[in-house]
Amino acid sequence: MAFQPKITAFVCNWCTYTGADLAGTSRLQMAPEVRIIRLPCTGRIDPLFVIKAFERGADGVIVSGCHPADCHYNSGNYHARRRFAIFRDLLDFVGLDPRRVIFSWVSASEGGKWRDIVDSAAATIRELGPCRADTGDEGRGRLACAS
Amino acid sequence: MARIGVFVCHCGENIGRTVDASSVAEALRSHPGVVHAEDYRYMCSDPGQTLVREAIAANRLTGVVVAACSPHMHERTFRKVVAAAGLNPFLCEMANIREQCSWIHEDREQATGKAIAITRALVEKVKANTPLETIRIPIERRALVIGGGIAGIQAALDLADGGAEVVLVEKESSIGGHMSQLSETFPTLDCSQCILTPRMVEVAQHPRIRLYAYSEVEEVSGYIGNFEVKVRRKARSVNETLCNGCGACTQACPNRKVPNEFECGLGKRPAISVPFPQAVPNMPVLDRERCARFMAIRKGITKAVCGKCAEACTRGAIDFAQEDRFVTEKVGAIIIATGYQLYSIGKEQPEGEGLSGYGEYGYGQVPDVIDGLQFERLASASGPTGGRIVRPSDGRVPKRVVFLQCVGSRDPSRGIPYCSKICCMYVAKHVMLYRHKVHDGEAVVFYMDVRAAGKGYDEFTRRAIEEEGAIYRRGRVARLWRDGDVVKVQGFDTLSGEPLLLDADLVVLATAVRPQPGIRALAQKLSVSCDQHGFINEAHPKLRPVETNTAGIFVAGACQAPRDIPESVAMGSAAAAKVLGLFSKAELEREPTVARVDAAHCAGCFLCERVCPYGAVGRREVRDRAGRLVKVVAEVNPGVCQGCGTCQATCPGKHVEVQGFTDQQIYAEIAAL
Numbered sequence: 152m153a154f155q156p157k158i159t160a161f162v163c164n165w166c167t168y169t170g171a172d173l174a175g176t177s178r179l180q181m182a183p184e185v186r187i188i189r190l191p192c193t194g195r196i197d198p199l200f201v202i203k204a205f206e207r208g209a210d211g212v213i214v215s216g217c218h219p220a221d222c223h224y225n226s227g228n229y230h231a232r233r234r235f236a237i238f239r240d241l242l243d244f245v246g247l248d249p250r251r252v253i254f255s256w257v258s259a260s261e262g263g264k265w266r267d268i269v270d271s272a273a274a275t276i277r278e279l280g281p282c283r284a285d286t287g288d289e290g291r292g293r294l295a296c297a298s
Numbered sequence: 299m300a301r302i303g304v305f306v307c308h309c310g311e312n313i314g315r316t317v318d319a320s321s322v323a324e325a326l327r328s329h330p331g332v333v334h335a336e337d338y339r340y341m342c343s344d345p346g347q348t349l350v351r352e353a354i355a356a357n358r359l360t361g362v363v364v365a366a367c368s369p370h371m372h373e374r375t376f377r378k379v380v381a382a383a384g385l386n387p388f389l390c391e392m393a394n395i396r397e398q399c400s401w402i403h404e405d406r407e408q409a410t411g412k413a414i415a416i417t418r419a420l421v422e423k424v425k426a427n428t429p430l431e432t433i434r435i436p437i438e439r440r441a442l443v444i445g446g447g448i449a450g451i452q453a454a455l456d457l458a459d460g461g462a463e464v465v466l467v468e469k470e471s472s473i474g475g476h477m478s479q480l481s482e483t484f485p486t487l488d489c490s491q492c493i494l495t496p497r498m499v500e501v502a503q504h505p506r507i508r509l510y511a512y513s514e515v516e517e518v519s520g521y522i523g524n525f526e527v528k529v530r531r532k533a534r535s536v537n538e539t540l541c542n543g544c545g546a547c548t549q550a551c552p553n554r555k556v557p558n559e560f561e562c563g564l565g566k567r568p569a570i571s572v573p574f575p576q577a578v579p580n581m582p583v584l585d586r587e588r589c590a591r592f593m594a595i596r597k598g599i600t601k602a603v604c605g606k607c608a609e610a611c612t613r614g615a616i617d618f619a620q621e622d623r624f625v626t627e628k629v630g631a632i633i634i635a636t637g638y639q640l641y642s643i644g645k646e647q648p649e650g651e652g653l654s655g656y657g658e659y660g661y662g663q664v665p666d667v668i669d670g671l672q673f674e675r676l677a678s679a680s681g682p683t684g685g686r687i688v689r690p691s692d693g694r695v696p697k698r699v700v701f702l703q704c705v706g707s708r709d710p711s712r713g714i715p716y717c718s719k720i721c722c723m724y725v726a727k728h729v730m731l732y733r734h735k736v737h738d739g740e741a742v743v744f745y746m747d748v749r750a751a752g753k754g755y756d757e758f759t760r761r762a763i764e765e766e767g768a769i770y771r772r773g774r775v776a777r778l779w780r781d782g783d784v785v786k787v788q789g790f791d792t793l794s795g796e797p798l799l800l801d802a803d804l805v806v807l808a809t810a811v812r813p814q815p816g817i818r819a820l821a822q823k824l825s826v827s828c829d830q831h832g833f834i835n836e837a838h839p840k841l842r843p844v845e846t847n848t849a850g851i852f853v854a855g856a857c858q859a860p861r862d863i864p865e866s867v868a869m870g871s872a873a874a875a876k877v878l879g880l881f882s883k884a885e886l887e888r889e890p891t892v893a894r895v896d897a898a899h900c901a902g903c904f905l906c907e908r909v910c911p912y913g914a915v916g917r918r919e920v921r922d923r924a925g926r927l928v929k930v931v932a933e934v935n936p937g938v939c940q941g942c943g944t945c946q947a948t949c950p951g952k953h954v955e956v957q958g959f960t961d962q963q964i965y966a967e968i969a970a971l
Contacts, residue, residue: 159971165847166827168368168370169370169847172368172394172397174397174402175368175396175397175398175399175401175402176397176401178402179402180402180403180404181402181403183402183403183405183408183409186412186415186416186971187394187398187416188419188964188967188968188971189369190943190959190964191891191942191943191956191959192942192943194909194944194947195942195943195944195946195947196947197946197947200968203965203968203969204968209971217827220818220822221821221827222825222911223825223827223848223942224825224944225822225825225911225912226909226944227911227943227944230909230944230948231947258827258829258830259835260829266402
């Protein structure tokens with residue numbers, strides 16, 4: 152059977168979650184691999200969530216919220232942006248391909264953009280193959296990915 | 299021990315077609331902690347709700363997951379159902395298997411698998427849910443209306459008549475908005491000012507309306523029921539209490555060559571002026587950019603020059619030293635009614651909007667090519683020509699006027715794919731106004747479609763064509779250029795298939811309707827969102843058309859989408875009704891999904907205080923029994939906190955948690971997916 156990746160999406164309630172709902176209301180067909188976890192704001196997304204998702208078998212992670220300057224809570228997405236700018240380096244350090252973590256801004260009116268992100272994420276992760284993020288597998292205590 | 303109930307909805311065919319709801323229920327039945335799982339055709343229907351209620355009682359459930367539509371749709375519905383069965387409403391979660399599953403996938407097996415995974419994750423989350431109590435907060439029974447056009451006027455009057463106090467903020471020196479610029483209105487050809495100005499006066503005289511004209515919203519803080527708004531009252535250079543609107547200053551001003559914005563540049567005004575005679579408040583503004591005194595100051599001349607207006611004023615109301623002042627108002631609700639502006643075909647376009655001008659129409663540099671609002675001023679009896687329709691270039695009466703519809707609108711290549719809605723109707727009106735005044739004149743209209751949906755609208759456009767002799771040509775105009783004293787119009791009639799080259803005396807462009815320039819900055823201050831064109835997003839396009847996604851903030855008129863007058867008025871009234879409904883309660887109930895600090899473990903680093911967008915985090919001293927200070931910890935004001943959770947992600951020890959989105963709940967979800 153072809154590799155079916157598991158992708159966990161952490162999205163904010165106001166923009167991306169609503170955008171994903173709009174994609175549904177508009178009946179935009181997309182890759183089925185993405186599972187959404189709804190949070191109030193991208194500011195709520197702890198980088199540890201992403202690590203945890205990989206640890207629990209995700210092959211890719213999407214983090215998406217309101218566009219800069221559009222945050223429902225004024226500035227939560229700016230905090231998220233700073234946090235994840237640094238987090239990217241950490242990913243590399245722990246041996247995770249940064250391409251497995253996709254950051255984006257999707258507003259409540261961008262159902263089409265959400266579909267594109269889901270499809271391209273699914274394609275990327277399918278290409279990268281499964282992520283074996285079971286810690287310590289490589290004997291170095293690092294998260295290890297097949298790619 | 300958790301006793302979770304899972305209720306899977308078919309939503310008729312909506313979920314049932316691609317997701318096998320009974321398989322989902324079957325799969326969940328064996329999930330640890332689930333004691334009851336069933337599927338039903340319409341879970342939100344009355345029998346569906348009864349089913350949930352009875353199952354809660356029969357199985358002594360401690361948590362409920364409804365696998366159905368988006369929580370934005372029915373979370374509230376099912377929380378009420380759960381509460382009615384005696385369970386805490388926050389022990390209910392929605393698994394979104396419609397918008398985010400059945401509607402976006404076709405493969406039944408895959409969609410069913412995904413639905414099971416989504417539902418399982420929510421079951422794991424709900425196991426970690428804790429009962430929460432609704433927060434009650436007081437309401438300030440005053441409303442802020444931003445924008446004094448017809449939508450804002452209507453909202454303010456309805457609110458004030460309904461017993462609420464209103465603060466109306468208008469950025470121009472008079473209320474009235476674009477409607478005050480119109481000559482007549484479709485489809486009745488009522489005189490626009492005749493129906494508008496009595497309402498403007500009513501606003502000014504209403505005991506419960508406080509009007510801040512020539513003012514802008516500077517800052518907004520707080521939350522539903524308790525907003526605090528800082529208003530910038532821009533310097534008029536006129537003392538509002540002394541001025542009685544006699545107009546002596548405007549008569550005295552020697553500079554009479556300032557392009558008049560109210561007349562869309564077609565007329566001139568003095569440097570100190572009121573926009574139009576019926577202005578409310580009837581009080582002039584001194585234009586410091588154009589006033590000789592201020593121009594001299596900018597050039598470094600220290601001697602006070604001119605001052606003719608101050609000499610003419612018998613009440614000493616001219617105040618050259620006046621500065622912007624700030625007032626702070628407490629309000630419980632806000633209505634945004636900032637209206638629209640017209641798209642310009644010029645080369646210069648606002649940055650970041652993806653717009654481009656019309657080079658083939660000469661970027662608006664061809665004389666005798668005007669836009670719809672300029673035509674309104676030409677046709678208006680109070681306009682610069684006294685209602686005579688003449689060419690701006692030489693003052694001659696045009697014998698052939700060509701009207702172009704959809705300039706910018708429905709043209710994705712210019713960045714505006716939407717229909718501006720009002721143009722078909724006002725062009726038909728312009729045709730009539732023109733033909734009524736110039737009997738031997740010829741009116742040619744280029745259109746894409748005639749969209750005349752509305753009461754009496756189609757009859758109106760038919761009348762323009764059949765009775766008023768307008769020539770409607772379906773097609774677009776490829777080029778406009780000046781040739782001698784005529785404007786050459788090169789187009790194509792797609793119905794007859796003939797290319798056209800017309801000599802026009804005057805060309806009127808029905809340019810697209812766009813939101814006001816400052817809309818994005820205002821939206822940011824109010825924490826509401828805009829669509830990609832800058833129109834304010836409503837909470838739901840069908841069911842919540844005048845609410846925004848931010849509680850307590852409402853929207854009316856053309857700042858939400860292109861709107862005509864009746865729609866703007868209806869939205870103004872609707873928003874006012876919503877606000878009055880809010881104000882009818884003694885106390886406001888708020889969702890308790892706010893942050894809470896674990897004081898026992900808080901180390902007092904106050905990183906949360908620094909990142910909180912609302913200033914909701916304060917400090918509290920913890921003392922022992924002897925009154926000695928043990929430590930200082932963070933404390934969240936639940937009234938101010940909006941529950942974004944940035945504090946929680948920032949806290950190094952994770953000792954502040956957003957109720958309903960705790961780490962335990964999220965990790966449970968992650969682990970289950």
